[in-house]
Amino acid sequence: MTTARLAIRGLAHAYALRSVLEGIDLDLPAGRVLALVGPSGCGKTTLLHLCAGLLTLQSGSLHSSYRQPAVMFQQPRLLPWKTTLDNIALGLKAAGVPRAERLARAGAMGRAVGLDTLALGQFPHALSGGMQSRAALARALALLPDLLLMDEPFSALDIGLKGQLHRMLLEHQAMHRVAVLMITHDLMEAVRLADTIAVMASDPGRIVHRLELAKPARERDDVWVYRCTADLLQVPAVRASFGLEPAMPPQQPDEDAAPRRRVNAC
């Protein structure tokens, strides 16, 4: 389990003639949280879909020794004709878990993410957006994955709900040592949750900046997160990738384009 890892080397991907990803190198060892941050359209979702096996690898290498990956998509994507409980149990049913056991496990996971018995018995269209996101999180976590792939899962939620789901995710992650690859365009969310942040720029999608955060995610408070996010936003490569004006005159623009690594900046 501890030896499991996801390793990506020299990965490139193109849709027809348009290159969307180039020269991607990533490592995700067990129990770590890696956040991919970048502007819309920089190929983050393509990268995640490659990791999830939804797209065929074109060039480069992608090796995963995780045996039980799970995906949480940007939209909840619950099956509208199944109750919330049956939706959460979907992965378990596919894995052949007997009905009584999978419903018990799904129910426990649903309650752990804050869904009550009434909500579990309802169909997804009767739930609010926040409830649907909780159900989607529970559906992914119910499988007890060792790798969790998340595509901007909390981007449509208000900050209160976002904070709750962040805490649930971190608790589960710490307890089960899940490796998490999460995509976000929200720098602050990345700083709050991730052990490693990789900032991507577009055309073609590539990694322009990496940051290791040594402070454990559960010990980070708001002040620390704000300060660290502000620091990260001072990095010229990060500003350029989001199309912000330079904060200060870039000293060596050529070097800024190349991936650099900083450890524990904050």
Place this chain on the structure above:
Amino acid sequence: MSLLRAWAAGLPAYLWSGWGAIASLMLLLAAWEAGSAVYGPLILPDPGTTFATLGGLITSGAAWPELAATARRALAGLALAVAAGSALGMLAGVSMTASMMSRPLVTVLLGTPPIAWLVLAMLWFGASDGTPVFTVFIACFPVVFVAALQGTRTLDGHLREVATVFRLPGRMRLTDVVLPHVVSYLFPAWITALGTSWKVVVMAELLASADGVGAALAVTRSQLDTASTLAWITAVVALLLAVEYLLLEPIKRELERWRSSEAVQA
């Protein structure tokens, strides 16, 4: 079995909700009565006479063999059309090429009047059961086929991805993801096809058979027996209404419980 129980449990409330429909049927009867008062019994016998004639046909035992023959032919043709249309439509929906190729063929089938098929069927099958059954089949098939094709083509690609990442086995993909969606398209088409089958079978029998309601109508027409004509028409329409509103509509409601918002209380 659970479907049967739900059907029986939902029946009283459903019947109670039918008062509006009954009121509009009563209005129709009133208009019929008024028309009969204006034009006289030879052109339009009043509802009372018609129902009395129908009662006479039923008590004398003359009605059942004819109705049974008609129902047998209609349901045989309908069953063939539903089976072939659903299966072939779903197969065609899976492939882009097949759905593009089948579209014009279906338009041709839909555009050809059933009476034209009937003439061909009379040449091919003579006075046997084959003539009405074939005509019903060919009139109902394209309706069901198009619905199955549309249902398969409109399945949300997002849900297919969910099926992939949660590693749903092929059979579960069909029963848990594809079929619930396709059935919501198919069921209304089956109900439409049922209505078509009754109309077409009576027409086919009128011209091509020696028994059945259509043949009985041919006899009453030649005897200028308007009361019996209306009695037969009433019998056919009442049977159709009973099958649709007492059997199919409650099943449809149960199958599509996930769509309606009042399902929450169940």
